[in-house]
Every structure is written in structure tokens, then in C-alpha cells.
Amino acid sequence: MAERLGDWLSAQPFSLAMSSGFFSFFAHTGMLSSLMNAGLHPRLVAGSSAGALVGGAWAAGLEVDALARRLTSLRRDEFWDPTLGAGLLAGRKFDRLLRDMLPTTEIAACRVPVKISAFDIARRQTEVLHDADLADAIRASCAVPALFHPVRIGGRSYWDGGILDRPGLAGVPEGERVLFHHIASKSPWRLKLSVPTRPGMVTLVVEDLPRSGPFKLEAGRRALVLAREATNRALDTRIENGVVRVAARSG
Secondary structure: OOOEHHHHHHHOOOEEEEOOOOOOHHHHHHHHHHHHHOOOOOOEEEEEOHHHHHHHHHHOOOOHHHHHHHHHOOOHHHOOOEOOOOOOEOOHHHHHHHHHHOOOOEHHHOOOOEEEEEEEOOOOEEEEEOOOEHHHHHHHHOOOOOOEOOEEEOOEEEEOHHHOOOOOOOOOOOOOOEEEEEOOOOOOOOOOOOOOOOOOEEEEEEEOOOOOOOOOHHHHHHHHHHHHHHHHHHOOOEOEOOEEEEEOOOO
């Protein structure tokens, strides 16, 4: 008989990986809120882009309810700073937002290990940032090309981690038990992406969440609530071939 997701998570320690997906940090926060309410705490977090933001903030000590409140109050003018350069936004406002929000920017001081995927532009490969300044690492992982300027860390320039590591799994050791929160792409220029699989991993897919963005923040707030409610149901859903699928049920 297939095992329920909640039972699988509570049986042994697990890591949590969260995918990129533009403004899907709302959905990741709703999912994480459900895990916390169930007493399910990951021993390591990893992610790309939106997943890096949520995983990094929680690992830094920001409780998930506080993160949810901060995101639901987010205004576009808090991160919107158009400036000439290799992208629309300079990212200085985003940097201030992160530093005001994070309890610590020292990765070594985080409550669990945090692994953040970013794209090294010169080397054209994914680098897992695990000893950089946390705010810089998150901002680099979230630096969507054409939207944000590249982020400089240690003399190197980075863009969004989802360019090559969309799942955000590069920092999770092989053989680790891992819950992966997969955000299905709704970008019109992307082909439908397959759900990644690996030994010891269970993938959670919440289907049909609202697509949010800088001009659709209200959709993000709905996605947060819907992802929390869907994950509550998912914890009581049986794992089938390493995947748990639940509908958002937006009503």
C-alpha cells in the first residue's frame, strides 16, 4: 500500500528543495507554512530563485508566518528600481528589502544548512552558493535575465539559478531523502517541463495555482493561501511513483 506523504516525511529526517518559477515564492511559502504547522522541519533547504528566497529566509530564522505576512504586504515599489544596465532593475531596492527582512545574512549562522543555486555567467554553469553573504546569494539566484542586473559575488557575475538548475536540487547530496516542491512553468515561451525524479525523493505538485508577477501581486497572495491548503491535503495523500499531486481548488 502506498505511503501517505505526511507519514513519509515524519518517518526520517528530510531535506527540502524548492524550484524556481518567477514569483512562486508565494506558493513556496504557503507550502512551507503547512509543513511547519504539521511539525515537519527540514534538516537542509535548497533552491533556485523563488525557492532560494523562501528557503534562505526560513533558514536564516524568519518564521514562516512572519514571511507570509511580509510577502502578502509586498508592494511593487519596494523592489522596482529601473536603471540602465544589463537588465531593467538594478536590484538595490531588492537588496534592502532582503536585509531588512532576514534575521541574519551569515549563512554559517542559519539554523539549517542552506544551498542556493545561481548561474555563473562567465563559466555558463550552476554554482551552489553556500558560504556567500545570504542576501547576495538570494538576490543572485533571483536575478532573472533582462529583469535584474547581474549580481557580483567574489568577483564573479551571476544570474537566476533557474537557468540551468530549475529544480534547485544541485546543492542536495545524492542519496538524501528530499521533498521537492515543483512549480509547473506557465511561461508562454517554455515547453511543459517534466517532473524531475531521483532516488529517495518525493515531489509535491500543486496544480493550477494562479500565476503571479510584479504586476499580479494579488494573484501571488491567493497562491500562498491555496498552496497552504493544498499541502494540508497533500500530507494525507498517498505517494504514487514518487509524486504527490493535488489541485489548488481556487474555487
